[in-house]
Amino acid sequence: MSMQGAGFENRAAAWVQQRGWQVLLRNFRCKVGEIDIIALDGECLVFIEVRSRGNPRFAGAAASVDRRKQRRLLGAAACFLRAEPACRHRPCRFDVIAFEPRQSAADREPLWIRSAFTA
Structure with a gap:
């Protein structure tokens, strides 16, 4: 993971905690994939994918969570x-917390997509 990627994951974890969620685990890895953040939102277990994009010419950060990535997240959650x-x-x-190019400044809120996809 790049230093910049770790920075966005740190920002996402802080954002989650500011909402009263409990971060259980970060960077859970297994043979089928990785989950950036696993947290509790009340009784709900939330598997969070953190995405960022620095260049506005490419597809947005949220759009980069394609079917292939979703399958890997589902496998890692299992x-x-x-x-x-x-x-x-x-x-x-499964939530996505995305940092789009215009949201790269440290004071900007990320784009939160609650229930971004389902199993």
């Missing part, structure tokens, strides 16, 4: 739930 039986009973959702 790995996490197998590894953490205590979390299996919780409702789950």
Whole structure:
């Protein structure tokens, strides 16, 4: 992960915590993929993908979470739930926190897409 990518993940984690969510884990990795942030929003387990784009000529950060990436996130979430039986009973959702080029300044709010996709 690039230093800039880590910075955006740090900003996303802080943004999540400011909303009262509990960050359980960051950068969960397994053989099928990675999840940037796993958090609790009340009773809901939230798998969060953090995306950023620095160049406005490319597709937006949120749009970069394509079907292939979604499948990898779903697989990684399944790995996490197998590894953490205590979390299996919780409702789950997949959110995207995106930092678009115009939102690159440190004081800008990210674009939050709640329930960006479903299993």
